[in-house]
Amino acid sequence: MYLSGLVLAGRRVLVAGGGRVAARRVPALLEAGAVVHLVAPELAPELAALAATDRLAWSQRAVRESDCDGVWLVLALTDEPEANAMLAAAAESQRIFCVRADAAEGGTAWTPATGRVGDLHLGVVSGSGPRTAARARDVAVWSLTGDPDVDAPAGWVTLVGGGPGDPALLTDGGRRAVRAADVVLYDRLAPLAVLAEAPPGAELVDVGKVPRGRHTPQEAINDLLVQHAQAGRRVVRLKGGDSFVFGRGGEEAQACTAAGVPVRVVPGVSSAVAAPALAGIPVTHRTLSQGFTVVSGHVPPGDPRSDVDWVAHARSRTTLVILMGVANLDTICRTLQEAGLAPDTPVAVVTDAGSPQMRVLRARLADIAAVSAAAGVEPPAVTVIGEVAALNLL
Numbered sequence: 001m002y003l004s005g006l007v008l009a010g011r012r013v014l015v016a017g018g019g020r021v022a023a024r025r026v027p028a029l030l031e032a033g034a035v036v037h038l039v040a041p042e043l044a045p046e047l048a049a050l051a052a053t054d055r056l057a058w059s060q061r062a063v064r065e066s067d068c069d070g071v072w073l074v075l076a077l078t079d080e081p082e083a084n085a086m087l088a089a090a091a092e093s094q095r096i097f098c099v100r101a102d103a104a105e106g107g108t109a110w111t112p113a114t115g116r117v118g119d120l121h122l123g124v125v126s127g128s129g130p131r132t133a134a135r136a137r138d139v140a141v142w143s144l145t146g147d148p149d150v151d152a153p154a155g156w157v158t159l160v161g162g163g164p165g166d167p168a169l170l171t172d173g174g175r176r177a178v179r180a181a182d183v184v185l186y187d188r189l190a191p192l193a194v195l196a197e198a199p200p201g202a203e204l205v206d207v208g209k210v211p212r213g214r215h216t217p218q219e220a221i222n223d224l225l226v227q228h229a230q231a232g233r234r235v236v237r238l239k240g241g242d243s244f245v246f247g248r249g250g251e252e253a254q255a256c257t258a259a260g261v262p263v264r265v266v267p268g269v270s271s272a273v274a275a276p277a278l279a280g281i282p283v284t285h286r287t288l289s290q291g292f293t294v295v296s297g298h299v300p301p302g303d304p305r306s307d308v309d310w311v312a313h314a315r316s317r318t319t320l321v322i323l324m325g326v327a328n329l330d331t332i333c334r335t336l337q338e339a340g341l342a343p344d345t346p347v348a349v350v351t352d353a354g355s356p357q358m359r360v361l362r363a364r365l366a367d368i369a370a371v372s373a374a375a376g377v378e379p380p381a382v383t384v385i386g387e388v389a390a391l392n393l394l
Contacts, residue, residue, distance in 0.1 A: 001110070001125060009033030012070060016063040016087055017077035018043035020204060021101045025075055025111065027192035030055055031167060033356075037071070039063045040078070045206040049188045055357070065090040074098040076107065113137040114197055116167070116175065117144045130200040137197075138179055154182075157225050157235045157256050159249045161242035161268015164275055165380075166354035167191040173266045174238075182233035185224060189240025189380055203228075218248055222255035229261040240380070242270040246296055246323055270294075272321045275353035275382035279360040280394035283319045288387040291318040297325020297383070301335040314339035319386035326381050330369035336385070337365060346390035351381040362389065 013029055015022055018040030026047060029036050036056040043051060043058065051058040059067075063083055068074055074091040076084035076098055084100050088107055091098035100107035112123030113133035122140055126133040158177045163169035170191050178184060179197050186195065187208040195204055205224065207216040221237075228235045243249025243265060256263045272294040276283050283292040293313060299306040313320050314336045325332055329349075337343055343366035351359045363371040365385065372381075 001127075003123075003125070005121075005123075006032075006073065008072065011035060011072040012037060013073045013075065014039065014067050014071045014087075015075045015077060016040065016067070016083065017075075017079065017101070018047050018058075019077070019079060020044060021077045022075070023047050023192075023204065023206075024196045024198070025077065026050065026056065028114070028196045031193045034073075037067070039067055045208065046186075046188065046192060049208065050192075053357075063087060068094055068096055071096060073109070075101075075111075077101040113200075115141040115179070116197075117141055117172075120144070134179075134199050141176075141179070154232045154234055155229050156262045156264060157229050157237060157252075158264045158266060159243040159252060160236055160238045160266045161244075161247065161249075161270070162186075162190040162194070162238050162240050163269040164271045164278070164354035165189060165191055165240060165352070167193040169269050169274065169354060170194055171266060171268065174268065177236050177264075177266055178238065180234055181236040183228045184236045184238055185221065186238040187240065190238045191240075194238075218251060222252055225252060225256055226259040226261055229256065230259070240268075240271065241274075242268040245270040245272060245294065271353055271380070271382055272323060275350040276321065276348070276384050276388075278353050278358065279348060279350045280392040281348055281350075281384055281388055282391065282393065283321060283384070283388060285388050285391065288391075289317075289319045291316075292321055292386075293318060294321045294323065297322040297328050297332055300328040300331045302331075310335045311339040314341040319384065319388050322383040322385070324379065325383050326372070326377055326379050329372055329383065332383075333365050333369050341365060341385075345385060346387060348384045348389040349377060349381055350384070351377055353380070353382060 013034040013036050015038045023044045023046050038056050039059045050056055068090045074087055074096055076087040078084055081102050084102050088098045088100055097109040098107045099109045099111050104110055110125045112125045115122040115137045124133045124137040160174040160177050178194050181198055181202050183203045184198055185205045185207050207221045209215050239247050253263045273283055295308050301310045345365040347365050347368040349361045349372050361371055
């Protein structure tokens, strides 16, 4: 085999199949900038979430030979050997490299076990199968990091904060935990590309919560963590941001300890500071703000369930960072103005921070809700209110 790296940015890639294997491969393709055409009658939840955000094109049907036309790479990942063989033959006839998940020797390319150490990307292929390649990858990563003893023992739960979404912003400790996991429970805001680095036999469980959509109850997530750990597995709970900043990691830790399951925590980069930073906005600045407050905006001001003191925040003269506030942004902004915050206070809304789709909208406090609505802003988004929001330091 001749080892090579593929530059896929801006190039079409066909992915046939919408199951577990595709769910592991597609995020890495998107991270590489590939233009992904996914063909499958049904999609795994995480792939459906990507398709819903227009990050890939999905044809909801069985694969055809003509799907190979004009692509640079084919990934035949269906559960039907005949369909995979058909794609491999069609790709061969057009001199297109093809990866077959069901029979590596039946394709013309293999997907390596991948790893990352800083800016260094590692890929290992093995004629002995994916498990051998994954073990060799782990040895190589460990030799470079010099830290081979950080893996949680069996029967533990590791809460991993995945950062704002860019896999490069996941900590080394979080990445190593995923590589050692028997089970990974993840949500839609986690850096999904890192799932490709989980061991070949790891069980990947989507427990995401989509606003006004599919929802996995927190109690069910807690139960899954406990059940898998009590079965002697290495369990990773991977989520976006930091597990203890509106990530409900505290509830998960409590549920595990109450059941006698030991817990480790790998902190993550919270979107509360990462999203503004990626937009060139410091949440504190010596001449503008001597502090910042992070609040959840998922409950509107005036709602009996809200315990946020919006009046105090309006008078604090420090930066206010709002997470999960898209739906209630208009009410929040009006409440802050009624409490005395100037209508011309700078505001920035950062959407999809850490991803190629990141956008930054800026306006006055009096106008930002209308500007956001006109731009079609949807979660995930972080709102920054205060004088620092007028800065753009990048």
